[in-house]
Amino acid sequence: MPQHSGRTGGRAFPTTRRSVVEATRDENADVRRAAFEALVSAYWRSVYSHLRMKWRAQPADAEDLAQEFFARAMARGFFDAYDPERARFRTFLRTCLDRFATNARRNERRLKRGGGTAALPLDFAGAERDLAASGAGAAPETESDAWFDREWVRGLFAEAVEALRAECAGTPRAIRFQVFERHDLAQAETPRPSYRALGEELGLPVTQVTNHLAWARRELRRLLLERLRALSGSDAEFRAEAEDLFGVRIP
Amino acid sequence: MTLPEDALAHLQRVLQTAEPPGDRYTLQEPVGQGGMGTVYRAFDRALGRDVAIKVLRGDVADAEAAVRLEREARILARLEHPGIVPVHDVGVLADGRVFYVMKLVRGRRLQEFARSASRSDVLRVVLRVCETVGFAHAHGVVHRDLKPSNIMVGAFGEVLVLDWGIARVVGIGRAAAGDGAGNGPPPPPVGGLTSVTSAGDAATGPAPDPVTAPGTVLGTPGFMAPEQAQGQPGLADARTDVYGLGAILRAVVAGEPGGQSAPRPLAAIWARALSADPTARYPSAADLGADITRFLDAQPVTAYREPFHERAGRVFRKYETAIILVLTYLAVRLLFLAMRGF
Numbered sequence: 001m002p003q004h005s006g007r008t009g010g011r012a013f014p015t016t017r018r019s020v021v022e023a024t025r026d027e028n029a030d031v032r033r034a035a036f037e038a039l040v041s042a043y044w045r046s047v048y049s050h051l052r053m054k055w056r057a058q059p060a061d062a063e064d065l066a067q068e069f070f071a072r073a074m075a076r077g078f079f080d081a082y083d084p085e086r087a088r089f090r091t092f093l094r095t096c097l098d099r100f101a102t103n104a105r106r107n108e109r110r111l112k113r114g115g116g117t118a119a120l121p122l123d124f125a126g127a128e129r130d131l132a133a134s135g136a137g138a139a140p141e142t143e144s145d146a147w148f149d150r151e152w153v154r155g156l157f158a159e160a161v162e163a164l165r166a167e168c169a170g171t172p173r174a175i176r177f178q179v180f181e182r183h184d185l186a187q188a189e190t191p192r193p194s195y196r197a198l199g200e201e202l203g204l205p206v207t208q209v210t211n212h213l214a215w216a217r218r219e220l221r222r223l224l225l226e227r228l229r230a231l232s233g234s235d236a237e238f239r240a241e242a243e244d245l246f247g248v249r250i251p
Numbered sequence: 252m253t254l255p256e257d258a259l260a261h262l263q264r265v266l267q268t269a270e271p272p273g274d275r276y277t278l279q280e281p282v283g284q285g286g287m288g289t290v291y292r293a294f295d296r297a298l299g300r301d302v303a304i305k306v307l308r309g310d311v312a313d314a315e316a317a318v319r320l321e322r323e324a325r326i327l328a329r330l331e332h333p334g335i336v337p338v339h340d341v342g343v344l345a346d347g348r349v350f351y352v353m354k355l356v357r358g359r360r361l362q363e364f365a366r367s368a369s370r371s372d373v374l375r376v377v378l379r380v381c382e383t384v385g386f387a388h389a390h391g392v393v394h395r396d397l398k399p400s401n402i403m404v405g406a407f408g409e410v411l412v413l414d415w416g417i418a419r420v421v422g423i424g425r426a427a428a429g430d431g432a433g434n435g436p437p438p439p440p441v442g443g444l445t446s447v448t449s450a451g452d453a454a455t456g457p458a459p460d461p462v463t464a465p466g467t468v469l470g471t472p473g474f475m476a477p478e479q480a481q482g483q484p485g486l487a488d489a490r491t492d493v494y495g496l497g498a499i500l501r502a503v504v505a506g507e508p509g510g511q512s513a514p515r516p517l518a519a520i521w522a523r524a525l526s527a528d529p530t531a532r533y534p535s536a537a538d539l540g541a542d543i544t545r546f547l548d549a550q551p552v553t554a555y556r557e558p559f560h561e562r563a564g565r566v567f568r569k570y571e572t573a574i575i576l577v578l579t580y581l582a583v584r585l586l587f588l589a590m591r592g593f
Contacts, residue, residue: 123253126253127253129253130253130255153259153263154253154254154259157254157259157262157263158253158254161254161262184258184261184262184265185254185258185262186258186261187255187257187258192261207277207294210277210279210294211277214277214278217265217266220262220266221266224266245263245266246263246266246267
């Protein structure tokens, strides 16, 4: 699996169930910064691909614009105006981004790389590779909003998987993650093994393989829901997002 | 890290898979999907056996569907019969979806079985289906979605009627008329069943369906009785299932509707079961089954008035060996007498 040079979602994400969207308005600067980092972690990939897809920005420009967007969002409180009654936070953020990109174009402003803001350690090269591999370049501009959502989902899952990896590393649960990684994270070039083949490879009975997989999936689901709840602006939004992602309703 | 497209798609798919609460059941692969639920193979750790778990599908997981699945579990639990899959457990997943645990059945669907079986074997299977459905009727339950794909024929000849998801409780069944301690009377003999509908109509009329609103059409085109297709759930009774049984009979014996190769008495049996007017159908699944039994035994069926030559042919086929022996004896005897005379 490709390694990245940027942040890991598991460490960046607050463990509280409080909404990070809400926490971006907290009086405490540290709380605001932590919440903001969590938002960046969850959305930078969507923002980058949106700038590349919808605004047809060159990779270097898209990187600069993404960095600048997050920096300004925090400095000027872009997200303070968010009203959970009117839209999902994801939609609101995309609207903010479009407004930001429109202004940047109107002012014919080319941002110098890294100019004026401290660069966030984001793996833009990896995101660019993913965009190329997914054939996004050939997709029509009208699908760019869908790409924004898709990349958001990808980022959410990637962070949760990293959190699961970190949770299992160095503990007896490492074998569980190993089973999960070999089976559920198998890529096209390495076909997904059968339960039996995986059991033989790892020296486990088939029932143990399925037990480990079931545990890892359950834990991944919990981590995903935890992140989803924190990234949602309201309980209603959380339920709607969960339904979209998992096809189920949260009681 | 980055997640490739195929890994992401796989994760999203498996995370939509249900997770039963606790550690008792380990879900494995899906083994079937219906209009309302997905059936998974699962391992029951407590009892060390494979089971099947039916879970409400995520895309239809509304309150009405949840009520339906729960009702299905309760109906199945109420109908203890070799032709009905036993239910072991019922519950709610962490995400709020209803599920129930049942015996894992293996076998072939009826249409697949019919492709390689003799006509008489297929008729015996349909007969078993009639018995099972008749049993359900005696307990006040109408299936309402009888079709070949809902019939499973097991490796050892067991016949199971599946998918009671849109079943309707139509009246006071015998189970409800038990001893008050939850012990219903033993199943009645199949041949002597009285139509549930008749009993219901005589007593209180058709009971209201708490789930299906008027105007809702539930069932499968081609196997659905006209009164069911009209979206009048209140009209569905035992004769609605008789129609479904007739459609099954026609489909598996004659192939597609309109098949011409079946014997006339057999075609008459399904024609009567498929009457548009419910009162012209067999009054019960048991009556339909009795006619199929008569056909298998080469006896006259009630649905068909056979002309003399057909009756003679049927009698001849039934007693062919005996008739040939008698005729041979008479011929030899005549020959002997003739030789003595000359």
